[in-house]
Structures are given as C-alpha cells and as structure tokens.
Amino acid sequence: MTRLYGPRGWVAIGAAALVLFAVFPLLALAVPETSGLHLSAYWVTLIGKIMCYAIVALAMDLIWGYAGILSLGHGLFFALGGYAMGMYLMRQIGRDGQYRADLPDFMVFLDWKEFPWQWWNTGHFWWAALLVVAVPGLIAYVFGYFAFRSRIKGVYFSIITQALTFAAMLLFFRNETGFGGNNGFTDFKRILDIPVTTPATRVALFAATGAALIGTLLLARWLTTSRYGRVLAAIRDAEQRVMFCGYDTVHYKLFVWTLSAILCGIAGALYVPQVGIINPSEMSPANSIEIAIWVAVGGRGTLAGAILGAGLVNGAKSMFTQVLPEYWLYVLGLLFILVTLFLPRGVMGLIPGSRSR
Amino acid sequence: MIKLLLMLLLALLARPAAALDAAAVRELGFGDNDAKIAAIAALVAEGDPRAAGLLQAFADGELSTSGERVLVVQGDAGFDALSGAKLEALPEAEAREDVVVNNRLRRELGIAVAALRLVSPQRETRLAAARELAGGADQAMLPLVQKALGKERDAQVRRLLELTAATLELKTGSRNSRIAAIRTLGESSNPATKPLLLGLLEKRKDGSYAEPDAELRAEAHKSLRALNGRLAWGDRLSLAFAGVSLGSILMLAALGLAITYGLMGVINMAHGELIMIGAYTTYVVQGWFRNGPHFDWYLAAAAPAAFVASALVGMALERAVIRWLYGRPLETLLATWGISLMLIQAVRTLFGAQNVQVENPSWMSGGIEVMTDVVLPWSRIVIVFFAAAVLAGTWLLLVRTRLGLYVRGVTQNRAMASCVGVPTARVDTLAFGLGCGIAGLAGCALSQIGNVGPDLGQGYIVDSFMVVVLGGVGQLAGTVYAALGLGFANKLLESWSGAVLAKIAVLAFIIVFIQKRPQGMFAIKGRAVEA
Secondary structure (H helix, E strand, O other): OOOOOOHHHHHHHHHHHHHHHHHHHHHHHHOOOOOOOOOOHHHHHHHHHHHHHHHHHHHHHHHHHHOOOOOOOHHHHHHHHHHHHHHHHHHHHOOOOOOOOOOOHHHHHOOOOOOOHHHOOOOOHHHHHHHHHHHHHHHHHHHHHHHHHOOOOHHHHHHHHHHHHHHHHHHHHOHHHOOOHHHOEEOOOEEOOEEOOOHHHHHHHHHHHHHHHHHHHHHHHHHHHOHHHHHHHHHHHOHHHHHHOOOOHHHHHHHHHHHHHHHHHHHHHHHHHHHOEEOHHHHOHHHHHHHHHHHHHHOOOOOHHHHHHHHHHHHHHHHHHHHOHHHHHHHHHHHHHHHHHHOOOOHHHHOOOOOOO | OHHHHHHHHHHHHHOOOOOOOHHHHHHHHHOOHHHHHHHHHHHHHHOOOHHHHHHHHHHOOOEEEEOOEEEEEEOOEEEEOOOOOEOOOOOOHHHOEEOOOOHHHHHHHHHHHHHHHOOOOOHHHHHHHHHHHHHOOOHHHHHHHHHHHHHOOOHHHHHHHHHHHHHHHHHHOOHHHHHHHHHHHHHOOOHHHHHHHHHHHOEOOOOOEOOOOHHHHHHHHHHHHHHHHHHHHHHHHHHHHHHHHHHHHHHHHHHHHHHHHHHOOOOOOOHHHHHHHHHHHHHHHHHHHOOOOOHHHHHHHHHHHHHHHHHHHHHHHHHHOHHHHOOOHHHHHHHHHHHHHHHHHHHHHHHOOOOEOOOOOHHHOOEEEEEOOEEEEHHHHHHHHHHHHHHHHHHHHHHHOHHHHHHHHHHHOHHHHHHOOOOHHHHHHHHHHHHHHHHHHHHHHHOOOOOEOOOOOHHHHHHHHHHHHHHOOOOHHHHHHHHHHHHHHHHHHHHHHOHHHHHHHHHHHHHHHHHHOOOOOOOOOOOOOOO
C-alpha cells in the first residue's frame, strides 16, 4: 500500500471513489430532476465517456511515459474492445430491431441469412467479455512480438502502428467484414437483459467505469513502482545498455505493450454501452494520435497526469464543440504545438513538488 | 447537344427542298406500331439526313397529329412533319393528339437516328452514331452501314463501322462474306465482339455445334484467339499504366518527404497539408486566369506559385516550431500533427469545407485511345512526365548545386559540416523549404486529377510515409523504387481483390517487410548507431 501512494495520495483516491460511487449516483438518481443539483443523463454519459478515455490515457502513459514507445494505433485496440462488446449488445437487441428479425438490422439489409463466423457465441456475455480482452491482447502480442523482435522502435514503430490502425479502419469500413460497415453498431436496447438507457443502468455503467479507472490506476502504479517498472524506465532511457546488462528487453516491452492494448480494449467495451454507438471512425489515425496529446498535456510518466490530461482535453473538446465548433481544431493544434515546445512535462510539471517519473 | 442538332436539322428542313417520303411520314403519325416501324425503316433506307431530325423529334415525344396532318410540336411552335415548314398557327391542344412512343419504338428510333447520323458531315456526330450502332444494329441497317463505310474517311469511325458491318454480315451474309466478317472481327480489339465469336463455337445440348460449318468454326477459333490475345494485352497495358500513374503520384507526394524525413530526419505529419496548400494555390491562380485569354496556360504560373507557397509555409514552420525539436522525433511528430490540424482548419475557414473546383486546361482533357476501352488520359500522362521532371530537378539540385552539397554534408555529419563553415541552421531551413515546396508541386499535380478539399493531404500522409519507410532513409533512389513498386503492387492487387483489400495487403506487406529490413530497401551503409 505505502509503496503505491503516500497518505495524501490514498486520501485523494478515496475521495474520488466516494464521489464516483456515492455522490454522483445519488445526484443522478435520488435528487429530483427539477433540483439544480440533479446530475442529468448528459453529464453522466459525458463523465463516463471521459473516464473511458482516461483509462486509455493510462494505458498510453504506461507504454509511452514508462517504456518510451509511442503508439499511434491505440484507437484500434479501443475500437476492437468496443466492437467485441458491440456484438454482444447487437445480439441483445433480439427481435426488437427495425425488421423484427433474429439477425441485426444491417445483416437483414445485406440479405444475410445467418451470423458470420466472427459472431460465433457472441450472444453470451462471458464470451464477449473474453473477446474484449483477448482480441486486442492477441493482436497486440503478435504485432508487438514481430515489431520488438526486429527492434523497430521510435518513429518507425509509431508510423507502423498508425498504418495498422489505418488498415483496420479500411477493413472495418467494408460491409463484408461483418461489423456493419460505415455505420457500425448502434441502437442498443439492453445489456445483460436490462434496458440500457434507463438512469439506473447508466449510473451502474458509470460506476463500473469509475471502478475500472481506479483499478487501472492502481495496477499501473503498482507495475511502475515495481522492479519491472524500473527496468522498463531503463529501457526507455537507454535500451542498448539494458540489453548489454543481460536483460531480454523484447519481453519487457512486449508485456507492457500487450497489457496496454488490453486496458484499451476494456475501456472501449465500457465506452460503447454508454455512448451507444461504435463505428470504424474510432480507428482513424487522427483519433489515435489524439490519445498521445492527452498524455502529453497531463505529463508523461506520471499516471495521474494521464487522467488529468484526458479530462482537461476532452472537457475542453466537448465545451468547444458546443460553443465554438470551428475553433476546436485550432485549439487542439495549438495544444499539440505548445505542449511539446513549452511543457515537456505537461501540466503535472507545473505543480511544484510533484516528482515526475 | 441533341437539341442543337435538332435546331440545325429543322432549319434544313425548313428549306423548300425535296420533301421526305410522304407515305412513310403519314404512317409515322397514323399507322399501328408495326406500320410505324416499317415507316422508320423506309425513312432510314432513303438515307436523307433530314429524317434524323424528324425521328429524333418522334423519339422525344414531340410528334402530334391534327386532322390529316402530322406535326412536330416544340413548346408553342409547330412544324409540318413532311415539309418542315413552320405553321402559322398551332392547332389548339384539344385538336391535337400526341403520337405515343413505347419502348419498342424508342429503341428502333434510337438506332435509326444513329444510322442516319452516319452520313452527317461532323466527325463527332458520326463517331457517336457509329458507337451507338456498334452496341446494337438491325439487319435493315446493313446497306446503310455499308454505304456509310464506302464514304467514311476517318479511321476510328471506319473501325467501328467495319465491326458493325461484320456483326451484321455474320448473321445473314453468304458463306464467303461470313468468313470475311469473322476475320474482321478477329482484328478488332473490342470486347463486345467476343460473345459473337463465342456464339459460333457454342455446343448445343445434343452435342452438335450451333454453327454446322466446320471451316467457319475454325476461322472463329483463330479470330477468337487473336482477339483474346489483344484483349489481354489491353488489360495488361491499362494495368501497367495505372501502376505507373499511381506510382508517379505517390512519388510526387513522397519526394518532399524523402528530403525532410529521409535526409533531415524530421517527421513532418503536416506534409499532406503542404500538398493541400499547393493544390489550393493552384485553385487560386486558376481563379486569376479564369476570364483571361490564357486560361490554358495557367498551370505554368500555378506550379511555381504552389512551390513557393508551400515552401514559404514550410520555412516558417521550420523557423517557428520544428527548429526547437531537432533530435526529438516523437515530439516533432506530435507538434507537426498539431500544425496539420491548424492548417486544415485554416483552409476550411478561408475556402469553406466543401471541395473547390479546379479545371483542367483544355489540352489536358481527353486522352489517347490506344484500343477500344483502353484510354490513357492526358492528365495522367502529363503527371507522369511532371513527376519525372520534378525528380530530375530535385536530383540535380542535390548533387550539382552548393545547397545540395551542404544538405548532404549536414546530413552526413552535422558537427563536421558546421566546423568547416556550413551555415547549418540556414541549410536546415532551406532544405526543409525545398521538401515542402516539392509537396506543393505534388499538390498542383493532384489538383488536376482529384478533388481539392481541406482533407486532401490526409489521404496521402500514410501512403507517403510508407513509401519513405519502404524505400529507406537517406536517399532519393529508394523513394523512387518504393513509390513505383507500391503503385504497381497496389494496382495489381486491386485488379484481383478490390481497392480496400489491396491497400490492406500492401500495408501488411510493408509491416512484414520492415521486420526483415528495418532500414528499408536501400539502407545507407555506415556506422550510424542510435545514440
């Protein structure tokens, strides 16, 4: 316990847990809608969404901040987790779709008679949950194994991950891939046979996301403060020296890379039922590169900074896209430039006494 | 076009010349459908080009009857169908009855009009008519087609007509003329003739051939083989051209990147947006020339303007942002991504989010028709040569000029170059400007074949990085080979598996290739080890 955080840190985490699991649910469910304190569905969804992004940011911080691997393809793992959950949610619609058919609407539209093989067993929640973890994990493992083994690193690695997510996006845009093409999945009705849009379900998903976020934070903290984490940081700072010391850096990197992808998959799976849609644009290279800026804004290699950055950037994004939509890209672009030029340690670097890395 | 032609023909009709076959015109108005078709055939057989106008009016549903007369009604004006004279007063709508055109009649009319146009004095009209006839001609047209063939001088129209005549003869002619027809078909390169020849070789269910004459079948075999060979060559040719074309475009897009990334090591994610700036500069320059007399030559001004505009933007970026990030490639990547977002939004603010229209100069429209169905567009041919010229220019600049010497020197050993007096900071700015300027040229070229919109650059950034990564860092040769190779591979796979799968396959191939040769195809040999 004490290795992870000092007393102040634990108090902060406890306070966050209290807010997430008690205060917000109460404000959303028990406080009447007429009251000014009521937390509307919009806010529950927005905060839940940002918490999903925060998990992704933590995953990114693990590999970028601690292992020095900048991935521009993390949106792929996020979307894969989302699609795995989406398949389950599509099956939960049952016969309540537009065509009242056993198959999802898009398959009826394409005149398919049965589920393609990718959909095997997706009617079961446990299988979907397994896919959420296994698919991103497996793809990341295989990709990472070949990439790290041939010592692809730095910018090369970044560009190839970008190509990977770009290729996946093209693939998922096709109707033949079996995941709804352009439109992806939407119009979900139920999860675990409970209607998905009721306030209670929303709050439950919200709390689950909060729990996942806190769990991810603690896991990441535990990992980075362990001996493994120190080797990882050493790899980031001087990989060749670590290799000369006799460490097999490939497996160190491969583990954190795969873990990071799995965390993204979980975040995606939590994201889809809350937002109610998943489509291939989640895999666009632009989305993936945005994850990097969340971490950069918060401060690399700080974990807390990743959460902070995800919150700040996405909060600003939803504010701007409502008030001044045409200026958001200017702000985001400026953020990229200013943070890299003037804030190499992010917002956390501004807080005196915070020891980064 | 059809309306205009009609006017012309009607003007001809209006002259008090020898009138059309009065009985046939009457039948058009009052006969039943079979009689009408017979009348159409009679008018076509006469071969009077003026009948084309009348038949076209018929096809457009402008034919009416009033009492005993057949009229052509266009808006408020009426014409006598027989003489073509304008009527002083159009009979009231109640006193007229429209002649109904059904699908069968419309088809007959379309072919009949085409047949009559074959004798038109304009080449374009004849060509269009010959094309239409090649699609489906009627037995009755054969004499007319042969007559037109006798007079025709234009090679392209002649080829089409010969084909049509052969098709018709094949069905009805004497044995000798059928053999001649088969031989003619064998010399064509039109894929439409293939089913005709195949039809001759078909076997019925009882094992007998559809064509009883063995000699004819042998001829058909020979012709079919020749035709197939030619069609395969046509396919190969168009595939090769598509590959070269895509390769040259990729090369243009990646050449600038080969300098900024390959030589200088700067990851510039805004490279695509510099291409876009080049395209928009072309659009602006085109606007200045729009109403002037020299519109066809606006590209001569637009290309240098695109180069300068993109180079200036690039140099400004280098001075303002990228300079401070040398040696930190990941940070450079993020900062230049931010720049690209801002550039996209800036263009949206200035020009709107919609695509803008960039017109080809007239000499770039159209193409060379190598064979039927194989047309090489001029715009793409020009771009292939343009890409080659840009490549040659860049190469000369790098190996024959002082700036090129400096750039290579700074690339190889920055500290040493600085020691011997090379102003490395200025060389960086200029080299970066050069790379960006080439991106601008790529944008100018792309504006001629694709849409110009704020997202133009986004589509090329992944591709151009792939070219550079594949080609290897540090020189131009790799870029050229990689671009052409990727272009060919893409088009080849596309013809097998469709565009998206081809793209995915190429990306997968690159990922695998990088595993084997992380330094690209043409790695610089040396002792440079990562710090």
